[in-house]
Amino acid sequence: MSGRCPTSANEARKLQQMSDEPQIPPAHSLAWTTVQALRALGGSGSIEEINEECVKIRGLPEGQQAVPHPRGSRSEVEYRLA
Secondary structure (H helix, E strand, C coil), rough: CCCCCCCCCHHHHHHHHHHCCCCCCCCCHHHHHHHHHHHCCCCCCCHHHHHHHHHHHHHHCHHHHHCCCCCCHHHHHHHHHH
């Protein structure tokens, strides 16, 4: 036997695909950004205004913003900000 796991080639492909996709910050790291956005907006704002301010604060590139969430019509960034 070669010592390789039968799925190692599949895992390698999956890791390569994952590295090609934009890395989106985890939801827990966006929580403080949401607080900062609300402060910048004077304490309140629509969902769209809060999302836009969060994107501006974090400097999220278009590639991250364009990743769709698997379910629904929102982006993954919008989903994680919700």
